[in-house]
Structure formats: C-alpha cells, structure tokens
Amino acid sequence: MIVTIDGPAGAGKSTVARALAKRLGFRFLDTGAMYRAVTLAGMRRKVDWERPDELAELARQAKIDLVGDRVLLDGEDVTEAIRSQEVTLRSCHAAGNPRVRERLVELQRAVAGGTNIVTEGRDQGTVVFPDARCKVFLTASPKERAARRLGDLEAQGEAATLAEVLDAQQRRDRRDSSRSVGPLAKAPDAVELCTDGMTVDQVVDRLVSLVRKRQ
Numbered sequence: 001m002i003v004t005i006d007g008p009a010g011a012g013k014s015t016v017a018r019a020l021a022k023r024l025g026f027r028f029l030d031t032g033a034m035y036r037a038v039t040l041a042g043m044r045r046k047v048d049w050e051r052p053d054e055l056a057e058l059a060r061q062a063k064i065d066l067v068g069d070r071v072l073l074d075g076e077d078v079t080e081a082i083r084s085q086e087v088t089l090r091s092c093h094a095a096g097n098p099r100v101r102e103r104l105v106e107l108q109r110a111v112a113g114g115t116n117i118v119t120e121g122r123d124q125g126t127v128v129f130p131d132a133r134c135k136v137f138l139t140a141s142p143k144e145r146a147a148r149r150l151g152d153l154e155a156q157g158e159a160a161t162l163a164e165v166l167d168a169q170q171r172r173d174r175r176d177s178s179r180s181v182g183p184l185a186k187a188p189d190a191v192e193l194c195t196d197g198m199t200v201d202q203v204v205d206r207l208v209s210l211v212r213k214r215q
C-alpha cells in the first residue's frame with residue numbers, strides 16, 4: 001500500500017510522514033532529500049545553474065541511495081550536508097528541471113514498487129503515484145510554518161530572522177506551486193489536513209486512523 005503525503009515546506013510533512021511510517025511498520029521515502037542530493041551534487045561540481053542540461057546530466061549519473069535515515073550521494077553520507085540553507089535556496093533548480101524530475105520520479109517508483117510505503121514530497125499523489133490508496137495534503141498557516149523552519153535553522157546553528165524566513169517561504173511557495181513540471185498541488189482525492197495547533201502525535205493519530213480505514 002502506498003500512502004502519499006504532499007504539502008508545502010514547513011507543514012510538518014517530514015516529521016509526520018516518518019512517524020506515520022514507523023507506526024504502520026511501512027517504509028518511508030523522503031523525496032525532497034533526492035532533490036536536495038542532486039542540488040548538492042550540482043554545487044560541488046560547480047554546474048552553471050543557467051544551463052539545466054548540466055544538472056540533468058549530473059542527476060542521471062549520480063547514485064542516490066536512501067538507507068534508513070541516511071542519504072547517500074555516490075556512496076558518501078550527505079544527510080546533514082543536504083539540509084544547509086544554500087542547498088535549500090538552490091534546490092529550485094533541481095525541482096524546476098523537467099529532466100531531473102523525470103529521473104527522480106523513475107527512482108521513486110522503483111523504490112516504492114510493490115511495498116508498503118509512506119512517501120512524502122510535493123507531487124507524490126498527483127504525478128508519481130496517482131493510484132495511491134491513501135493521499136494526504138498537509139498544510140499549516142504561513143506563520144506557523146515559518147516559525148517551525150526558524151526553529152530548525154536555529155537547531156542547525158544557522159542565523160535568520162522570522163521576517164527573512166517568511167519572505168523566502170513565500171517566494172518558494174509561489175515557485176513550487178507555479179512551476180510547469182510537478183508543481184505542488186493537492187490531488188483531487190487527497191484528504192487535506194491543517195496542522196496548526198496540533199502536536200505531531202495528534203497528526204499521526206489522525207493519519208493512522210485514515211490509513212487503517214483504507215487498508
């Protein structure tokens with residue numbers, strides 16, 4: 001069974017999807033980590049960001065493995081490196097590149113094939129797994145999302161203000177929702193859940209009961 005969780009950055013998707021997978025005994029696929037890994041590969045190889053073919057070629061060659069909680073790029077553990085602010089800012093190049101998306105969608109389908117999995121991203125219920133049995137669209141208000149993101153950055157020792165984070169988030173939302181390939185969108189058959197004021201456990205409880213009804 002495939003459970004898709006899509007939604008904007010900061011809605012709590014990763015934490016919730018990971019916890020949900022654990023509770024259900026399902027595997028977990030963080031597709032954002034794949035876009036981040038391609039972005040990091042591009043930064044390291046100093047690709048020309050104005051030339052999408054360079055990044056697409058890199059995505060074709062790169063070996064991206066998600067092993068448990070770790071992300072490997074050509075065998076190197078880049079779990080922490082892909083969470084930097086620079087990768088976050090640059091990831092729009094990978095996300096907006098049709099050939100990169102094609103490659104990563106292929107990889108995501110290969111990983112999920114025939115297993116019980118919770119997969120998290122922007123296009124999982126719409127493009128990658130349109131036939132998934134259970135689809136969730138997770139949201140939160142812009143302010144709450146920015147506050148969570150700020151907390152994450154602080155935990156990583158990166159300095160930022162709430163205003164900066166809100167501004168960057170707004171730009172990213174606009175770009176995520178308006179790109180021509182794999183835009184952030186709610187699948188018509190997805191259940192939308194706003195997580196404002198809810199704890200992770202409360203969200204996970206709701207989703208567990210939703211999944212059980214569809215099993």
Ligand code: DC
Binds near residue numbers: 031033121122123176
């Ligand atoms: O969820 P995240 O912040 O780790 O995602 C990193 C980037 O990848 C972000 O720019 C959105 C993009 N992304 C995407 O386009 N499609 C996905 N399925 C997952 C992430």
